Amino acid sequence: MRVVVLGAAGQLDRETVHTLSARGHAVCTAVRRLPVPSFADSVELRLADARNRADLLTAISGFDAVVNVIGRGTLRKNDVASTTSTVAVAAAEHAGVHRYVAISAGMVALEWPLFKYVLRPLIFRHILAEHRRVEEIVKASTLAWTIVRPTALTNRPATGYVVSSQLQSGTFVTSRADAATFIADELGNNAYVRQAVFLTSRRK
Numbered sequence: 001m002r003v004v005v006l007g008a009a010g011q012l013d014r015e016t017v018h019t020l021s022a023r024g025h026a027v028c029t030a031v032r033r034l035p036v037p038s039f040a041d042s043v044e045l046r047l048a049d050a051r052n053r054a055d056l057l058t059a060i061s062g063f064d065a066v067v068n069v070i071g072r073g074t075l076r077k078n079d080v081a082s083t084t085s086t087v088a089v090a091a092a093e094h095a096g097v098h099r100y101v102a103i104s105a106g107m108v109a110l111e112w113p114l115f116k117y118v119l120r121p122l123i124f125r126h127i128l129a130e131h132r133r134v135e136e137i138v139k140a141s142t143l144a145w146t147i148v149r150p151t152a153l154t155n156r157p158a159t160g161y162v163v164s165s166q167l168q169s170g171t172f173v174t175s176r177a178d179a180a181t182f183i184a185d186e187l188g189n190n191a192y193v194r195q196a197v198f199l200t201s202r203r204k
Contacts, residue, residue: 001187004028004063004097006050006088007070009035012103012153012176016069017043019180020187030059050084056091065099065187066092071130078126082133089141099190100143101183104131106151106174106198109167135196146186147196150174160202163192171200178202 003025005017013029021027021043028044029035039045048055050070060066068088071081085102092100108131138145149167151174158177162168178201186192 001065002026002028002063003065003067003187004030004046004060006030006056006066006068006084009033010069010071011155012179013069014039015176015180016067016183019177019184020067023184023188025184025187028059028063030056051087053087053091056087057095060088060091060097061095063097065101066097067101067183067187069103071103079130079133081130082137085134085137089137089143093142098144099187100138100141100145101186102134102138102145102147104135104147104149104196106149106167106171106200108132108135108149109198139196144190144193146192146194148179148183148186148199149196150179150199151201153179156201158201159204162200162202164198165195167198168200171198173201174199175201 003020005013007013009031017027017029017039028046029039030046030048032049046059048059050056068085070084107128135147138147151171153176154173156175158175161178161182179199182199
């Protein structure tokens with residue numbers, strides 16, 4: 001499969017590129033600037049501004065799937081993920097690239113009283129609102145989408161993942177390696193097309 005990964009300069013992004021490439025997929029990264037360190041020679045690199053539809057149309061044309069892992073790791077108010085999702089979804093629809101994987105977060109369904117009444121309004125309100133905007137954009141599309149909602153991402157070693165339709169109690173962290181593995185598995189299996197699923201790493 002030919003897969004283009006948008007925003008492949010962050011930690012999850014790099015893990016996803018590595019995992020897909022190791023599975024034998026033809027992987028292209030579309031980034032605004034040259035990544036440091038660079039990727040393996042087997043990974044194609046295209047410079048593209050994800051907010052520019054013409055750039056993205058050029059970058060994704062001819063591919064089978066788009067994996068959009070663009071996001072800002074900040075709690076401050078921003079719209080990077082949603083504005084780039086708007087452009088990426090429209091570009092994928094126009095280019096006929098029907099398979100699309102988006103990243104959200106498990107917190108969209110978190111209702112613990114401490115989170116709901118203290119942490120969410122005081123700390124997480126901006127990033128939560130942005131995740132929800134991204135989901136709305138993707139769900140409104142005609143694409144064969146999957147939305148991945150991991151619990152808190154970490155750099156812990158992979159332990160295997162658990163995927164579910166509802167946020168499970170007692171699940172706290174997802175390793176980036178496990179998240180990347182799920183993305184690669186889903187592109188191969190298409191088990192959760194047009195579904196938003198929760199993801200967490202297995203406990204040792």
